[in-house]
Amino acid sequence: MSKIIEEELFKRTIFKDESKLSTDYVPQNLVHRENEIRQLLNYLRCMIDAPGNITQKVLIVGPVGTGKTATSKLFGSSFSDAARRRNIKLRYIHVNCHKDRTPFLILMKVVKTLIDGFPDRGLSTQELLNIVCERLEEEDEYLLLTLDEVDYFIRVGGESSLYDLLRASEEYLNKKQRMSFILIARDQFFIPLLDRSTQSVLMRNIIRFKPYTAEQLRDILMERVKEAFYENTVSNEIIWSIAEIAAKTGDARYALELLWRAAKTADMEGRRIVTIDDVRIAVSTIHPSIREEEIDALSTHEKLVLLAITRCLKKTDQQYVNIGEVEKMYRMICEEYRVEARAHTKIWEYIQNLKNAGLIYTKIVNVEPKGRTTQISLVETPLEFLEKELLKRLEEG
Ligand SMILES: Nc1ncnc2c1ncn2[C@@H]1O[C@H](COP(=O)(O)OP(=O)(O)OP(=O)(O)O)[C@@H](O)[C@H]1O
Numbered sequence: 001m002s003k004i005i006e007e008e009l010f011k012r013t014i015f016k017d018e019s020k021l022s023t024d025y026v027p028q029n030l031v032h033r034e035n036e037i038r039q040l041l042n043y044l045r046c047m048i049d050a051p052g053n054i055t056q057k058v059l060i061v062g063p064v065g066t067g068k069t070a071t072s073k074l075f076g077s078s079f080s081d082a083a084r085r086r087n088i089k090l091r092y093i094h095v096n097c098h099k100d101r102t103p104f105l106i107l108m109k110v111v112k113t114l115i116d117g118f119p120d121r122g123l124s125t126q127e128l129l130n131i132v133c134e135r136l137e138e139e140d141e142y143l144l145l146t147l148d149e150v151d152y153f154i155r156v157g158g159e160s161s162l163y164d165l166l167r168a169s170e171e172y173l174n175k176k177q178r179m180s181f182i183l184i185a186r187d188q189f190f191i192p193l194l195d196r197s198t199q200s201v202l203m204r205n206i207i208r209f210k211p212y213t214a215e216q217l218r219d220i221l222m223e224r225v226k227e228a229f230y231e232n233t234v235s236n237e238i239i240w241s242i243a244e245i246a247a248k249t250g251d252a253r254y255a256l257e258l259l260w261r262a263a264k265t266a267d268m269e270g271r272r273i274v275t276i277d278d279v280r281i282a283v284s285t286i287h288p289s290i291r292e293e294e295i296d297a298l299s300t301h302e303k304l305v306l307l308a309i310t311r312c313l314k315k316t317d318q319q320y321v322n323i324g325e326v327e328k329m330y331r332m333i334c335e336e337y338r339v340e341a342r343a344h345t346k347i348w349e350y351i352q353n354l355k356n357a358g359l360i361y362t363k364i365v366n367v368e369p370k371g372r373t374t375q376i377s378l379v380e381t382p383l384e385f386l387e388k389e390l391l392k393r394l395e396e397g
């Protein structure tokens with residue numbers, strides 16, 4: 001009896017451990033990614049089977065929230081444990097290229113991870129690379145380096161920056177191959193930009209992460225509910241309704257955000273059970289795929305193109321708008337902001353970038369008499385909200 005009372009008194013909140021719902025928490029068990037983990041192992045097992053013999057490069061592609069980051073982090077830590085058990089020193093380092101966008105910043109992060117207390121000296125990229133290579137050689141270590149969101153990196157630094165980084169390991173370590181890579185991107189648009197040999201390696205070693213189905217999202221949510229909540233606070237019905245909503249995009253991050261937000265509402269109102277209405281409120285306050293940092297990361301012209309798409313959609317009240325209309329609107333907005341409009345090919349590139357960032361959908365349609373055009377739509381974001389966010393940022397400069 002007293003145990004129950006103590007337990008109840010202790011539970012002032014329905015969260016047993018809210019941190020288990022945070023975006024950077026990596027669960028120990030990633031349901032429905034067993035096959036992808038096996039594929040990663042098959043591509044990279046040479047690092048353990050025959051260390052130093054070859055360098056390997058694997059590419060993971062898949063849309064928003066499909067577990068690319070979580071899977072590679074979990075793989076990295078288990079894989080380096082497996083190496084340690086076999087007396088191989090294998091380091092896993094995960095770099096987010098959205099944050100560290102140049103070879104210099106990436107290598108700085110690698111050096112600082114490898115060497116504790118490494119000072120911020122004025123070194124060149126080349127010098128940093130030499131330090132990494134020498135250090136690995138001295139310590140007889142191997143490095144599995146993940147370049148997450150590598151598309152940002154290529155957008156900023158151009159394809160040669162990736163080439164230099166991937167090639168460096170081969171050129172500078174003519175003794176042993178000590179570096180292998182996992183590249184992560186939402187789309188494989190950048191592959192044709194790379195040199196032929198890297199292209200063919202990546203095309204051979206590609207792992208595709210598919211959007212999650214409602215059933216898969218349900219299982220993911222179930223696991224997380226066990227970790228994050230006290231019993232009987234989130235019913236199976238609630239889990240299923242969130243899974244179904246998030247299955248439209250197949251985005252596990254969105255599903256987890258909905259769960260967290262719904263539970264937060266219940267919690268704040270002092271209720272011990274999450275209701276369908278809490279889910280509804282969560283849906284109305286979280287916009288899938290529009291994350292402020294995504295908007296922040298766009299270049300000025302990408303923001304202008306996105307604003308043009310938003311305005312065109314507002315005007316027509318249709319779900320899709322033609323690329324030609326977007327281009328016209330973009331030119332008008334450029335005049336409004338007194339900036340020089342970019343050429344057609346550039347606009348097309350911006351649209352690809354917006355698509356890769358998960359901000360818009362595109363589809364190709366046939367038009368009479370003969371020809372094809374691209375149509376553009378926004379993800380389920382209220383237009384007013386997006387326009388406001390864009391204007392705010394464009395005004396700030
Ligand atoms: N199979 C899974 N099991 C449990 N949790 C998962 C699974 N897949 C994804 N998640 C969780 O969903 C969230 C999003 O996953 P993650 O960050 O790995 O997606 P991503 O594919 O890297 O997305 P983005 O392209 O936006 O970077 C994370 O909180 C992650 O822990």
Ligand SMILES: [Mg+2]
Binds near residue numbers: 070
């Ligand atoms: Mg990610």
